[in-house]
Amino acid sequence: MSAAPADALFEPRIDARRRRSRLFAGACVAVAAFTMTVLAVLLIDIAHDGWPYLTRSFLTRYPSVLDPKSGGMLSGIAGSIWIVGLTALLAVPIGVGAAVWLEEYAPQNRLTRFIRLNIANLAGVPSIVYGILGLAIFVRWLHLGRSVAAGALTMTLLVLPVVIIASREALAAVPNSIRQAAYALGATRWQTVRSHVLPAALPGIMTGVILSLSRAIGETAPLIMLGALTYVAFVPGGALSDYPSGAGGLLEWTQTALTDQFTAMPIQVFNWTSQPQKDFHDLAAAGIMALLGALLTMNAVAIGIRAWSQRTRT
Amino acid sequence: MPAIVRKTREGAIHAALFACAVVSILTTAAIVWVLVSESLGFFRHVPLADFLFGVRWAPLFEPRSFGVLPLVCGSLLVAGGALLIAVPIGLASAVFLSEYASPGVRQFAKPVLEILAGVPTVVYGYFALTFITPHVLQRLLPGTEIFNAASAAIVVGIMIIPTMSSLCDDAFRAVPRTLRDAAHGLAATKLEVSTRVVLPAAMSGVAAAGLLALARAIGETMAVTLAAGMTPKLTFNPLTSVQTLTSYIVQVSLGDTPHGTIEYQTIFAVGLTLFAITLTINLAAQRVIRRFREAYE
Numbered sequence: 312m313s314a315a316p317a318d319a320l321f322e323p324r325i326d327a328r329r330r331r332s333r334l335f336a337g338a339c340v341a342v343a344a345f346t347m348t349v350l351a352v353l354l355i356d357i358a359h360d361g362w363p364y365l366t367r368s369f370l371t372r373y374p375s376v377l378d379p380k381s382g383g384m385l386s387g388i389a390g391s392i393w394i395v396g397l398t399a400l401l402a403v404p405i406g407v408g409a410a411v412w413l414e415e416y417a418p419q420n421r422l423t424r425f426i427r428l429n430i431a432n433l434a435g436v437p438s439i440v441y442g443i444l445g446l447a448i449f450v451r452w453l454h455l456g457r458s459v460a461a462g463a464l465t466m467t468l469l470v471l472p473v474v475i476i477a478s479r480e481a482l483a484a485v486p487n488s489i490r491q492a493a494y495a496l497g498a499t500r501w502q503t504v505r506s507h508v509l510p511a512a513l514p515g516i517m518t519g520v521i522l523s524l525s526r527a528i529g530e531t532a533p534l535i536m537l538g539a540l541t542y543v544a545f546v547p548g549g550a551l552s553d554y555p556s557g558a559g560g561l562l563e564w565t566q567t568a569l570t571d572q573f574t575a576m577p578i579q580v581f582n583w584t585s586q587p588q589k590d591f592h593d594l595a596a597a598g599i600m601a602l603l604g605a606l607l608t609m610n611a612v613a614i615g616i617r618a619w620s621q622r623t624r625t
Numbered sequence: 626m627p628a629i630v631r632k633t634r635e636g637a638i639h640a641a642l643f644a645c646a647v648v649s650i651l652t653t654a655a656i657v658w659v660l661v662s663e664s665l666g667f668f669r670h671v672p673l674a675d676f677l678f679g680v681r682w683a684p685l686f687e688p689r690s691f692g693v694l695p696l697v698c699g700s701l702l703v704a705g706g707a708l709l710i711a712v713p714i715g716l717a718s719a720v721f722l723s724e725y726a727s728p729g730v731r732q733f734a735k736p737v738l739e740i741l742a743g744v745p746t747v748v749y750g751y752f753a754l755t756f757i758t759p760h761v762l763q764r765l766l767p768g769t770e771i772f773n774a775a776s777a778a779i780v781v782g783i784m785i786i787p788t789m790s791s792l793c794d795d796a797f798r799a800v801p802r803t804l805r806d807a808a809h810g811l812a813a814t815k816l817e818v819s820t821r822v823v824l825p826a827a828m829s830g831v832a833a834a835g836l837l838a839l840a841r842a843i844g845e846t847m848a849v850t851l852a853a854g855m856t857p858k859l860t861f862n863p864l865t866s867v868q869t870l871t872s873y874i875v876q877v878s879l880g881d882t883p884h885g886t887i888e889y890q891t892i893f894a895v896g897l898t899l900f901a902i903t904l905t906i907n908l909a910a911q912r913v914i915r916r917f918r919e920a921y922e
Contacts, residue, residue: 437844529745
């Protein structure tokens, strides 16, 4: 058996391989394009179904059990605003505080590592499990009932890991030289954090916070677990004008709102979608458009903050 | 400011910040405590073996039966189908983003992909029920039921594409430029560099991405509840209605179940099962990243 010449063993087949590479690139582009097409189809389908129902009165009316044509989502919009507003009030200070501790204060020991691991795992806990937690702790144990307060507390626990992770990333991006400069001038740790690190990290923190709150707007499962109602013909607290004017009336209104039952935008969408009639489905599509509109607004604000901070920093 | 005041204030602030961090530990402890303590009540009535290995789930009507396998099977059917969609599409998108796309295309394509993860899951449920099932599945496969596992798997798959593509993209970009340059220097094509150099080097990241996407798919609730229906069934036929762990929990909480009854306690037993499964997968993902990461200087 004679040995084959060396260049016959080695076949570069460079043209065929290049062709295959280009083909693969084409397939990748096709896949990416397919994904975007799906997104487009989803939006067009929803807009097509929901547009006729998305009127001014849809946004300012209460839902109707019997007649889809006269249904609205006022109580859902009000409920969502209350829940997300309260969630922001609770989750932002706690989340940013925890992130500051982890990034600026925490010693390198087992406790710190455990807390970090724990936060990463909490971010992966299904949202419905937070709903079960809220049902057992806030609704039953603390006797808050199926109230706005219970909903907001549950939502706070749900978004906290996301807020902490986003804030930590923003804090970690602050250059160390800023901290060293502050320490060199005799600032204490808190003075350094408050006056130098936090302001530098603020745009990043705000972007992350807004994105995690926009997640809270769309969350349905935990609120259903808490027993948020599907038909609610009032807004939490009722009309502010029914209360005496001044701080006392405002306080009373807030107290009533916190203990009131509620519904939220995604819950109404869920409820309408689970009805068999086509009219209710179209109403759900209109509700989805309102929901996506709220999300889009929040994301636009987040992008705006990022762009603004990049402009002012340079 | 006197030193003593300053020192006290610093200490108080430190303590307050630490308290914020401790909230996360309390949350985990509360989740475990709630799930375990309420499940204990359930397991006083139902033997653990009957729950784990029973093949019939009928807790709400007589004759009752508390075998969780049909729910686990439903969850796996939907999540498995979702991975079949998300893994190839997510991987291809990540290869495209990290190896082929110009910075301009990347800057546009990445946020668009992320939108898919930002859409509320109830919206995907609507899409599955009113578009994918009647206009796609029932046209192609006329025997498809109105509620079916396939439509749920499709929308959950779409929803977790960004998880897959973002994490894989990060893993690919962590592979050093020099490895690619060396392969290109040996006349490798872009495809060969992607599949034989970058992909093996980033394998731990890709595996972790797959696991995290799987955990998300199993925990997904609203889209699955709307699209897959409420029929607990031990089946692998994706064209029929199934019930998942998550959609069972929703079903019970939508009804009027009195506190303290065994129906009420099933929420916690099923919730504990769900929590255990997703936690195991998440921990496995973290372990894969730590153990098998190729470290480059």
